[in-house]
Amino acid sequence: MADNKRTEIGPDTLVVGNIDAQEDVSIHGRVDGTIRSTATVIIEDDGEVDGEIEALSVVVAGVLIGNIRATSKVDVEETGVVQGDIATPVMVLVDGGAVAGMLVMDDSNPQPVKVNTAGGTTYRPQATRQTGSTRPTASRTAARPSASATRTAPTSRGATSGTRARTVETPRTARQPRSAAPLIDDVEGPVESES
Amino acid sequence: MSDEFGAVIGRNIVVRGEIEGSEVLLVEGRVEGTVNLESELVVGVSGHVEADVNAQALTIEGEFSGTAACSDIVTLVNGCHGTGELKAPRVVIEEGAVFTGRLNMETGVRESRGE
Amino acid sequence: MSETTVGTKTRINGRISGTDRLCVHGLVEGEVAMEGDLVVEADGRVEATVSARAVNIRGTVNGEVTGRDKVEIAPDGRMIGDVRTGRILISDGAVFKGRVEMDVREG
Numbered sequence: 001m002a003d004n005k006r007t008e009i010g011p012d013t014l015v016v017g018n019i020d021a022q023e024d025v026s027i028h029g030r031v032d033g034t035i036r037s038t039a040t041v042i043i044e045d046d047g048e049v050d051g052e053i054e055a056l057s058v059v060v061a062g063v064l065i066g067n068i069r070a071t072s073k074v075d076v077e078e079t080g081v082v083q084g085d086i087a088t089p090v091m092v093l094v095d096g097g098a099v100a101g102m103l104v105m106d107d108s109n110p111q112p113v114k115v116n117t118a119g120g121t122t123y124r125p126q127a128t129r130q131t132g133s134t135r136p137t138a139s140r141t142a143a144r145p146s147a148s149a150t151r152t153a154p155t156s157r158g159a160t161s162g163t164r165a166r167t168v169e170t171p172r173t174a175r176q177p178r179s180a181a182p183l184i185d186d187v188e189g190p191v192e193s194e195s
Numbered sequence: 196m197s198d199e200f201g202a203v204i205g206r207n208i209v210v211r212g213e214i215e216g217s218e219v220l221l222v223e224g225r226v227e228g229t230v231n232l233e234s235e236l237v238v239g240v241s242g243h244v245e246a247d248v249n250a251q252a253l254t255i256e257g258e259f260s261g262t263a264a265c266s267d268i269v270t271l272v273n274g275c276h277g278t279g280e281l282k283a284p285r286v287v288i289e290e291g292a293v294f295t296g297r298l299n300m301e302t303g304v305r306e307s308r309g310e
Numbered sequence: 311m312s313e314t315t316v317g318t319k320t321r322i323n324g325r326i327s328g329t330d331r332l333c334v335h336g337l338v339e340g341e342v343a344m345e346g347d348l349v350v351e352a353d354g355r356v357e358a359t360v361s362a363r364a365v366n367i368r369g370t371v372n373g374e375v376t377g378r379d380k381v382e383i384a385p386d387g388r389m390i391g392d393v394r395t396g397r398i399l400i401s402d403g404a405v406f407k408g409r410v411e412m413d414v415r416e417g
Binding site for chain 1: 312313314315316317318319320321322323324326327328329330331332336337339340355357
């Protein structure tokens with residue numbers, strides 16, 4: 001409450017849907033859906049996102065299953081896991097972090113991230129996610145014990161398999177422009193890339 | 196790790212074909228083909244490697260294109276330029292390194308994807 | 311107790327659930343189903359079906375609100391929609407349009 005400069009998803013919160021922000025977004029809990037920000041999206045080490053991220057910069061210390069498009073930089077920290085494609089002009093992967101997917105580092109003409117925080121679209125519960133909200137948090141396996149130690153809920157493979165399979169079977173070239181994405185109309189100034 | 200080199204391919208050397216060995220190899224020249232090392236391959240700042248690499252470790256300071264499968268670690272150093280596919284349990288990308296291609300690391304979530 | 315904050319320049323369109331306290335400065339559309347409290351700050355707007363333990367409205371809420379413990383509409387609060395709760399406080403100056411259904415225990 002004291003800090004209203006950023007959005008923070010608490011460790012015991014689940015968001016199923018989309019987050020659009022013109023400020024930093026920090027995730028300790030879980031988000032199933034698309035996150036767009038004209039600033040930085042941080043998946044903290046206790047955070048997990050199943051969906052796409054578009055932002056100026058992205059820091060992954062937790063788990064992301066989905067693609068990233070960053071116009072400035074992506075940092076994957078020691079505890080970070082990305083299962084998906086990454087498009088960014090600058091990328092740092094710290095020893096211990098894991099990435100499985102296409103990496104496209106191309107600083108030519110990055111499209112600024114556009115977000116609409118004014119509202120007006122209708123919430124469609126099934127639009128982004130097939131699974132229900134009670135799906136338990138997927139944790140990393142024993143191969144990455146340091147990270148899974150911070151997780152509270154055990155993996156339920158049966159419950160998550162449908163979504164995982166979707167992620168696998170629809171690999172998208174991260175470079176693919178997303179300018180046709182919905183929810184884009186109210187832009188508060190373009191985001192400049194450092195490149 | 197890259198302090199001592201058992202072998203160096205100098206700036207003005209071009210190797211096409213297959214390289215095999217068990218000591219550290221520094222490439223400052225050009226290598227095209229296949230590299231199988233039980234130790235580390237270092238693509239130096241002036242090095243240019245277009246190869247399928249099997250090694251314990253791969254450090255890229257110069258240019259690399261191809262596939263690399265390492266049993267330990269791949270390091271992309273600031274200023275390097277790589278394309279292709281990297282597979283290793285550990286991959287480090289320094290700020291300023293450029294790579295376009297596929298990273299195949301064990302993320303732990305793979306197994307829970309079902310099917 | 312941990313907290314989820316929806317920042318001033320953020321919109322969440324979807325369903326928010328969990329046991330954290332939820333504090334809204336920006337815009338939430340869809341559904342809020344918290345086991346903890348919900349505070350809609352003066353700069354916050356909620357267009358959603360809401361259920362929470364205690365609901366404190368200092369900003370704007372449009373939608374059906376269930377406050378298991380209580381619902382409070384502050385002097386600057388604005389609420390349009392039906393309320394179902396155990397206790398309700400509508401402050402002088404608050405705007406409220408809707409029905410109130412209180413969970414009255416027999417006796």
